[in-house]
Amino acid sequence: MQESAQPPHTDWDADAVCRQIAALCPPLEPEAVPLHQALGRRLRQSITAPEDLPPFDRSAMDGFAIRRDDPASRWVVVDRLRAGDWRPRTLQPGQAVAIATGAALPCAGLQVIPREFVHDLGNIIEIRERPPLDYIRRRGEDARAGDELVPHGVILQPGTLALLASLGHTRPQVTRRPTVWHLTTGSELVDPAETPGPGQIRDSNSILVQTFCANRGLQIRQWRLPEEEPVVARILEPARRGDVLVDLLLISGGASVGPHDFTRNLLEQCGYEVVIARVRARPGRPLIVARRGRSLAIGLPGNPLAHWVCLHIYVDCALRAWEGAPSPTPPWKTGLLTRTLDAAPDRFETFWPARWCLNPEGRALLEPLPWRSSGDLTALATANAILRLPPQTGPLTPSAPVSFLPLNLQP
Amino acid sequence: MQESAQPPHTDWDADAVCRQIAALCPPLEPEAVPLHQALGRRLRQSITAPEDLPPFDRSAMDGFAIRRDDPASRWVVVDRLRAGDWRPRTLQPGQAVAIATGAALPCAGLQVIPREFVHDLGNIIEIRERPPLDYIRRRGEDARAGDELVPHGVILQPGTLALLASLGHTRPQVTRRPTVWHLTTGSELVDPAETPGPGQIRDSNSILVQTFCANRGLQIRQWRLPEEEPVVARILEPARRGDVLVDLLLISGGASVGPHDFTRNLLEQCGYEVVIARVRARPGRPLIVARRGRSLAIGLPGNPLAHWVCLHIYVDCALRAWEGAPSPTPPWKTGLLTRTLDAAPDRFETFWPARWCLNPEGRALLEPLPWRSSGDLTALATANAILRLPPQTGPLTPSAPVSFLPLNLQP
Numbered sequence: 001m002q003e004s005a006q007p008p009h010t011d012w013d014a015d016a017v018c019r020q021i022a023a024l025c026p027p028l029e030p031e032a033v034p035l036h037q038a039l040g041r042r043l044r045q046s047i048t049a050p051e052d053l054p055p056f057d058r059s060a061m062d063g064f065a066i067r068r069d070d071p072a073s074r075w076v077v078v079d080r081l082r083a084g085d086w087r088p089r090t091l092q093p094g095q096a097v098a099i100a101t102g103a104a105l106p107c108a109g110l111q112v113i114p115r116e117f118v119h120d121l122g123n124i125i126e127i128r129e130r131p132p133l134d135y136i137r138r139r140g141e142d143a144r145a146g147d148e149l150v151p152h153g154v155i156l157q158p159g160t161l162a163l164l165a166s167l168g169h170t171r172p173q174v175t176r177r178p179t180v181w182h183l184t185t186g187s188e189l190v191d192p193a194e195t196p197g198p199g200q201i202r203d204s205n206s207i208l209v210q211t212f213c214a215n216r217g218l219q220i221r222q223w224r225l226p227e228e229e230p231v232v233a234r235i236l237e238p239a240r241r242g243d244v245l246v247d248l249l250l251i252s253g254g255a256s257v258g259p260h261d262f263t264r265n266l267l268e269q270c271g272y273e274v275v276i277a278r279v280r281a282r283p284g285r286p287l288i289v290a291r292r293g294r295s296l297a298i299g300l301p302g303n304p305l306a307h308w309v310c311l312h313i314y315v316d317c318a319l320r321a322w323e324g325a326p327s328p329t330p331p332w333k334t335g336l337l338t339r340t341l342d343a344a345p346d347r348f349e350t351f352w353p354a355r356w357c358l359n360p361e362g363r364a365l366l367e368p369l370p371w372r373s374s375g376d377l378t379a380l381a382t383a384n385a386i387l388r389l390p391p392q393t394g395p396l397t398p399s400a401p402v403s404f405l406p407l408n409l410q411p
Numbered sequence: 412m413q414e415s416a417q418p419p420h421t422d423w424d425a426d427a428v429c430r431q432i433a434a435l436c437p438p439l440e441p442e443a444v445p446l447h448q449a450l451g452r453r454l455r456q457s458i459t460a461p462e463d464l465p466p467f468d469r470s471a472m473d474g475f476a477i478r479r480d481d482p483a484s485r486w487v488v489v490d491r492l493r494a495g496d497w498r499p500r501t502l503q504p505g506q507a508v509a510i511a512t513g514a515a516l517p518c519a520g521l522q523v524i525p526r527e528f529v530h531d532l533g534n535i536i537e538i539r540e541r542p543p544l545d546y547i548r549r550r551g552e553d554a555r556a557g558d559e560l561v562p563h564g565v566i567l568q569p570g571t572l573a574l575l576a577s578l579g580h581t582r583p584q585v586t587r588r589p590t591v592w593h594l595t596t597g598s599e600l601v602d603p604a605e606t607p608g609p610g611q612i613r614d615s616n617s618i619l620v621q622t623f624c625a626n627r628g629l630q631i632r633q634w635r636l637p638e639e640e641p642v643v644a645r646i647l648e649p650a651r652r653g654d655v656l657v658d659l660l661l662i663s664g665g666a667s668v669g670p671h672d673f674t675r676n677l678l679e680q681c682g683y684e685v686v687i688a689r690v691r692a693r694p695g696r697p698l699i700v701a702r703r704g705r706s707l708a709i710g711l712p713g714n715p716l717a718h719w720v721c722l723h724i725y726v727d728c729a730l731r732a733w734e735g736a737p738s739p740t741p742p743w744k745t746g747l748l749t750r751t752l753d754a755a756p757d758r759f760e761t762f763w764p765a766r767w768c769l770n771p772e773g774r775a776l777l778e779p780l781p782w783r784s785s786g787d788l789t790a791l792a793t794a795n796a797i798l799r800l801p802p803q804t805g806p807l808t809p810s811a812p813v814s815f816l817p818l819n820l821q822p
Contacts, residue, residue, distance in 0.1 A: 035603070035618045035622075036618065036621055036622060036625070039622045039625055039626070040626075047792075053787075053789070054786065058786070060784055060786070082598065082599065083597065083598075083599040083610065083612070083713075084597070084598045084599025084600075084610050084611055085599075085610050086608070086609030086610035101713075101714075102599070102612070102713070102714070102786065103610065104609070104610050137783075137784050137786055137787075141783055141784075141787075142783060142784075142786070142787040142788075142789055143789055149789050149792055150792040150793075151792070151793070154792065154793055155821050157622075157626075157794075157795070157818070157819065157821075158618075158619050158622040158623040158626065158719070158722075159619065159715075159719045159764070159788075159791030159792075159794055160791055160792055160793070161618050161619065161622050162615040162616065162618055162619035162715045162718070162719065162788060162791060163615070163715075163788045163789065163791045163792055164603075165603035165613055165614070165615035165617075165618045165619075166603070166612070166613050166615040166715065166788055167613075168603060168604070168605075168606065168613060170603050170604045186494065186495070187493065187494075187495045188493065188494040188495025188496075188513070189495075192446070192575075192576035192577070192579060192581050193579070193581045194579075195579070197497070198497030198515070199494070199495050199496050199497030199514065199515050200495055201494070201513070201577070202576055202577050202578075202579055203576065204573040204574070204576035204577040205573065206576075207446045207447060207569075207572050207573055207576045208569050208570065208572065208573035208576075210447055211446075211447060211450045211568075211569040211572050212569040214447070214450055215450070215451075215568075215569065302494075302512070302513070303512075303513070304570075304573045304574075304577065307573070308569070308570045308573065311569075333769045333773060334769075334771060334772055334773040335773045336773065353570070358744045358745075358775055358817075360745060361745055361812075362744060362745040362746045362747060362774055362775035362812065363773055363774055363775075364769055364773035364774075364775075372548070372552055372553060373471055373548050373552075373553075375465065375469065375471070375513065375548055375553070376464075376548075376552075376553040377553075377570075377573060377574045377577055378464070378553050378554055378560050378574065380570030380571055380573060380574045381458075381560055381561040381562070381565065381570075381571055381574055382561075382562070382565055382571070383568075383570055384568070401772075401773065406769075406820055407568070408568065408820065409817055409819065409820055410566050410568075
């Protein structure tokens with residue numbers, strides 16, 4: 001195991017942490033769910049066409065079906081087919097059937113003349129102009145029975161769900177959602193709605209973790225607790241006893257003296273083995289990753305900016321690995337800096353809140369947002385990306401290529 | 412009004428449709444909601460700092476506070492401050508206070524020596540190395556009272572919500588959600604779980620519209636109805652009478668003969684004024700846009716590919732305009748084609764399902780997905796973008812720049 005080869009006290013770089021987390025989080029089992037619950041989830045089966053698509057020759061237009069070999073320019077309308085109708089008949093020369101888009105053709109050897117190519121005289125139609133095509137969607141034209149239509153592993157979006165519905169796949173196999181518990185500890189924390197007393201601060205990590213998970217379709221359980229081991233251990237007791245499977249336990253350390261040791265001791269007390277205890281990256285250096293059987297615990301350093309970074313890099317990596325993503329590590333991209341970045345060279349990898357966009361030529365541009373310390377949350381007001389600076393990066397000039405993680409598409 | 416200048420029968424191009432829809436959808440009123448309900452919604456106020464941030468000088472590290480003018484190399488630890496503590500005291504030379512990250516400094520004129528720079532002998536500390544900085548986050552360093560921290564109009568993401576929580580803004584003003592009703596009409600439609608009889612097809616538009624809206628945080632009401640005006644009109648009666656305000660009425664036409672006329676007549680029957688009745692773009696040419704007071708109705712052509720395109724281009728435009736987006740029209744981008752696109756020149760603008768990604772150099776690449784007709788849904792399996800071809804575009808070669816709308820970030 002990699003964690004035995006690299007003891008927890010050793011410094012890990014962020015990529016190594018992600019690889020280790022991915023290795024600790026094999027895909028969770030699939031479950032069959034109704035289509036509306038499958039939105040945004042990863043498909044764990046491949047979907048094939050149950051029959052030829054379309055299953056019969058269909059009209060591609062509203063119009064009139066006639067025999068392909070019929071040279072007439074005037075026809076008697078002998079039937080009218082709506083999309084739901086199914087009335088096979090053999091057409092004779094001089095006969096036409098009014099037909100709606102999508103309706104099954106009444107026999108073989110036909111062509112469809114769209115409405116706009118004829119004069120409609122009631123039960124008689126006359127040609128205005130011979131159309132260039134036959135306007136028929138042929139059986140099997142889109143797919144043959146057995147063809148793979150939706151590959152294993154895609155994230156189910158509305159269009160994919162519509163395709164599944166059209167095929168009658170109404171309970172696709174998707175990865176089950178992990179159970180997530182989140183404990184925020186810290187004696188200095190008060191509810192955001194309260195006015196902090198001297199030395200107190202409002203708890204902003206609870207809403208951060210809750211909404212980060214909500215964006216991934218996860219409803220989580222949360223507690224805000226004093227930094228007292230018996231109190232916290234009591235909450236964790238059902239999980240420790242095995243009465244509840246908690247796939248992911250997140251602990252937001254307070255900023256009291258020794259929060260890192262507090263989380264570490266707590267996790268060890270609850271039977272977790274600490275795998276990673278410190279990361280060569282900032283913010284979020286005092287990260288803790290631990291495991292107990294199939295349960296993963298991540299101890300997040302107290303300040304919200306470190307939380308924000310660690311959630312999007314490390315926690316998301318665990319969630320993607322469990323989901324069954326082919327590459328669960330963060331999908332770092334390259335973009336061009338829009339302005340000078342006056343960062344002093346740092347011996348650690350550094351993550352910056354940033355804004356990205358696609359410029360009119362389709363290039364990713366990155367604007368680092370000003371922030372002074374890991375306690376400075378003001379950059380989070382508008383950040384939509386995380387910029388990554390390798391160790392010893394010095395000041396960067398505009399147009400320098402940089403590595404970044406886009407968080408959303410919004411401008 | 413633009414709709415009087417351009418009668419409904421005239422053909423509109425897609426951009427003109429979007430501009431018209433945006434003009435018909437002024438921003439909905441704001442409402443105050445709790446933070447967890449504000450996720451993904453547009454902020455309708457500007458948030459300023461209620462006080463200096465941080466509100467007092469704070470330690471930036473776990474360490475020991477000493478007087479800045481104290482030349483000693485050995486100190487007696489006279490107090491220990493956790494983050495929640497607030498015990499002002501004037502330090503004498505030779506005295507140190509152990510202090511946690513984030514804790515308020517006990518008096519002015521201090522510096523913090525991080526733990527790793529001292530030998531900790533219990534109640535005595537000895538210097539190992541003088542640190543280069545003072546490790547203090549000063550009052551007002553991040554923002555001054557009254558500074559704007561979150562601008563009006565941002566979409567509230569988890570990081571922004573954490574910032575709001577830290578400021579005590581627990582009920583931000585955001586745009587209220589529109590009420591959306593969706594009617595699917597068509598006598599040939601059966602539930603996706605049913606096996607269609609001859610000529611019948613499974614209804615895939617209901618799940619498409621439901622999950623498209625769910626992705627935007629909207630829970631909608633839906634009905635699947637036969638294409639019979641009295642039946643449909645009965646459902647709409649409470650809205651017509653004004654008992655319910657339906658901001659957006661979506662009608663998915665069936666594929667029966669004359670679905671366009673059916674929707675049009677139905678809307679006029681219910682008091683809607685048809686503003687747009689046909690679009691110079693494919694798929695989705697027989698689009699209907701109508702209004703009745705503050706209510707907008709959009710009639711979507713029956714086939715799911717046209718639905719998929721029209722939802723992402725026109726319906727999303729209405730939703731963004733109501734939300735208060737600064738530019739509600741679709742954020743078209745430019746990307747480079749990855750392969751030849753053998754499209755015959757068309758007299759209409761054409762939309763294609765496509766896949767986009769950022770290549771390693773940070774350029775947007777576009778792969779058009781094969782599709783044969785508007786009844787072919789197989790491209791929706793993996794599409795994450797809509798490619799737009801202007802009228803008369805001929806075949807395109809790899810690396811040609813094309814206009815596209817990215818739908819999500821997922822690969």
